[in-house]
Amino acid sequence: MEKCIVKKALNNNVLIAEHELYNEVVLIGKGIGFNRKAGDLLEPSLVEKMFILKDKREQEQYKQLLPQMDEAIFDTIVEAFEIIQKRTQSMLNEHIHVSLTDHLLFSVHRFMKGMSIKNPFLMETKTLYPMEFEVAQEVVDIVNQSLHINLPIDEVGFITLHIHSALTDKELSEVNRHSKLVSELIDIIEQELHLQIDKESIDYMRLIRHLRFAIERVKRGEMLGENPKIALLLQMEYPICYNLSWKLIKIMQNTLKRPVDNAEAVYLTMHLQRIQNKG
Template structure:
């Protein structure tokens, strides 16, 4: 038996749990006539998850004012799918952020409004495992609700999954994806080329930029490449100077020091692209 700490509605309560401290329990009529301090049988809950922060509990309570219980149940199934694929318990905030996002996304789809995602390719390249699971999530929603979610939405779901896996805010994850897109645009303009997003050179570049941003954010700096740097500076001055331009953009966006060695790796990628 668990102790009721808060009743969110007739079907959702917050209760004390011996292992997880506080959990959200979901079940038909579970909160009916219940008061703070009452006991409730945990096995009567159809679903349960952890919401430790008071702010998250309040946001989830507000969510229940406009999202019906059947959709809440669908979202819990989706989050279970994601946790099962990665064998990890996600940051509990995904119960709020992804539910809210998908509720309004599906509402727009049913109204015939298009969903555009300018960063879809960059997102798939940056987070391939999350993207694959997001595709599975979309298939599940399409089957359950008999709708057709457009491809662009897969990218947004991917970012929510990555945010919950890494415990980074969605704003930070979005910022990194947009930074890569900005860097690609600068490269295209500087080299006067239009990159084919299916070209292996483009794919390698975007993956490198993604890993570079991750390393820089975590301050995992690379080994010194001073001898090779001097050779590349002399052999490929255009690409070498462009690499420093890109590094300055990254430094300004990330508010982190960019190691000089990054110029070497960027120059090598840029030289391959410049052959176009």
């Protein structure tokens, strides 16, 4: 391992160091911070894990979070990151070290106080990001087992968004907005078609995934290519679903502040017709 010089010990097991390749890094290891002073040269064998936090603001946020954690919580959160990295086989965006640490710390403290937050987008999140949801479930299981608590399933949904944000290098706020938009569109579909969609059905999964990819196409400015004959046929055959598809498109345009390709109405109408037939 390259040379590291101690800048500041944050506790017995964590310190900030100057790394010859990565500049400032967070180093973790049993007893690594004990009796360390600024300027000490660090023995590489003591380092178990290293986080690179290039953003100065995030470095400061992480330093502020550490004193709020006892050793059990800290070890559990480090284990959670190991699981995410191992299961996704990806180099995680550095933001997740701050944002997910903060979220898990807050969730554990909230649970201890008997408070819970419902996740209104849970089913949509599970369907939108199935791989990330599976990993998040494992993270919650580890936290619950290690700390002898019982975080609810709602937390799996919140953690899923953190993982997806890190894997796609998207801001968490953007991932949240897209998840909220999909949930809002589903609510409108149920209201307009006067039905309750079966959230376990294949048609629901297809609709959710179509909405997700439609949002991504809009963000990228991609066009599907319009077929006026099919559009006219659907408008005549399925006027309720066709008109509803345009209502959804208008909401997408207003929320994303981007134009939506007219061809999206064709595909949405077909998805809506399937849902209506099963309703």
